[in-house]
Amino acid sequence: MTIPATVTGVSGRMGRMLVEAAKEHPEIHLTGATERPGHDWIGRDLGECLGGAPLGVIVEDDPLEAFARSRAVFDFTSPAGSVAHAALAAQARCVHVIGTTGFEDAHLAKLEAAARHSVQIRAGNFSLGVNLLCVMTEKVAKAFGPGWDVEIVEMHHRHKVDAPSGTALMLGEAAAKGHDSNLSEVMDSGRHGQTGARKDGAIGFAALRGGDVVGEHEVIFANAGERVILKHIATDRMIFSRGAMTAGVWGQEKKPGQYTMTDVLGL
Numbered sequence: 001m002t003i004p005a006t007v008t009g010v011s012g013r014m015g016r017m018l019v020e021a022a023k024e025h026p027e028i029h030l031t032g033a034t035e036r037p038g039h040d041w042i043g044r045d046l047g048e049c050l051g052g053a054p055l056g057v058i059v060e061d062d063p064l065e066a067f068a069r070s071r072a073v074f075d076f077t078s079p080a081g082s083v084a085h086a087a088l089a090a091q092a093r094c095v096h097v098i099g100t101t102g103f104e105d106a107h108l109a110k111l112e113a114a115a116r117h118s119v120q121i122r123a124g125n126f127s128l129g130v131n132l133l134c135v136m137t138e139k140v141a142k143a144f145g146p147g148w149d150v151e152i153v154e155m156h157h158r159h160k161v162d163a164p165s166g167t168a169l170m171l172g173e174a175a176a177k178g179h180d181s182n183l184s185e186v187m188d189s190g191r192h193g194q195t196g197a198r199k200d201g202a203i204g205f206a207a208l209r210g211g212d213v214v215g216e217h218e219v220i221f222a223n224a225g226e227r228v229i230l231k232h233i234a235t236d237r238m239i240f241s242r243g244a245m246t247a248g249v250w251g252q253e254k255k256p257g258q259y260t261m262t263d264v265l266g267l
C-alpha cells in the first residue's frame with residue numbers, strides 16, 4: 001500500500017526531518033509540502049530547497065490543495081497552525097499526525113471538534129523511548145505513591161518557544177495518573193521567590209533552554225535518603241519523525257477520533 005502524504009511547515013527543524021523519514025519509509029509517498037504564504041520556498045521544488053536533487057514535490061501555500069491529494073498529514077508547526085490544519089485535514093479526510101506542542105485549552109477544543117471527522121494522532125513526543133518512559137513513570141509513581149516527591153526536569157535548544165515541553169507534560173500526566181491525581185491540580189512549574197515549602201503530592205517542573213539540545217527529560221522521584229531518576233536523552237530528531245510515520249500508517253485503518261502514540265504502540 002502506498003500512502004500519499006503532506007508535510008506542513010516543511011522548512012522547519014522537524015519539517016525537514018519528516019521529509020527524510022518519508023523518503024526512507026516503504027509505504028509513505030511524499031506528495032505535498034506546505035509553508036506559509038510569502039515563504040521563499042513557495043513554488044519551488046522541495047528537493048532543491050533542501051539543497052539536494054529535485055523531488056518532484058512543489059512547495060505550496062494552500063494546505064487544503066495538498067491535503068486533498070493526501071491520506072496522511074504530518075504536522076509539527078505551531079498551535080495556531082495545527083488548529084487550522086486540523087479543520088482542513090478533517091475536510092480532506094486525512095489522517096492528521098500532530099507533533100506540535102504548546103496548545104492551550106481553546107486550541108484543544110478545536111482539535112477535538114475536527115477529530116469528529118478525521119483520525120487525529122497527537123503526541124508531545126513520537127519516540128518509542130519517551131512513550132515507554134511514560135509507562136514506566138506511571139508504574140513507578142503508583143508503586144512509590146505521592147509520599148515520594150516527583151520533579152520533572154527538561155532541557156531543549158535555545159529556539160524552543162513553549163514550556164514545559166510537551167514531553168514533560170506527558171510525563172507529568174503519567175505521574176499524576178500513577179498517583180490517582182489530576183495534573184492540573186498538582187502541577188508546580190516556574191518556582192521563583194518565596195515559594196513556601198514543597199506541597200505534598202505536587203508534581204514539579206523545571207525547564208532549561210540552551211544551545212542545540214534536541215531534548216532531554218528526567219523524572220526524579222525523591223524521598224528522605226534516596227532518589228530514583230528516570231531519564232531520556234534524544235540526540236537525533238529522526239526518532240520523532242520515524243515515530244510520526246509509524247503513526248501515519250497505523251491511522252489509515254482507524255475510525256475518526258483522537259489517538260495518542262501510546263495507542264499506536266499498543267502500550
Ligand SMILES: NC(=O)C1=CN([C@@H]2O[C@H](COP(=O)(O)OP(=O)(O)OC[C@H]3O[C@@H](n4cnc5c(N)ncnc54)[C@H](OP(=O)(O)O)[C@@H]3O)[C@@H](O)[C@H]2O)C=CC1
Nearest residue numbers: 009012013014076077078081099100101123124125126240
Ligand atoms: N511531538 C514530537 O515528537 C516533537 C514535537 N516538536 C514540536 O514541533 C513543533 C515544531 O518544532 P520545530 O520544527 O523545532 O519548529 P520550527 O520553528 O523549526 O518549525 C516550525 C515550522 O512550522 C511553520 N509554521 C508555524 N506556524 C504555522 C502556521 N500557522 N501555518 C503554517 N506554517 C506554520 C513555521 O513557519 P514560520 O517560520 O513561517 O513560522 C516553520 O516552518 C514545536 O511545537 C515542537 O515542540 C518537535 C520535535 C518533536
Ligand SMILES: O=C(O)C1=N[C@H](C(=O)O)C[C@H](O)C1
Nearest residue numbers: 101124125160165166167215
Ligand atoms: O521543540 C522541540 O524541539 C521538541 N519538542 C517536543 C516537546 O515539547 O517535548 C519533543 C522533543 O522534546 C523536542
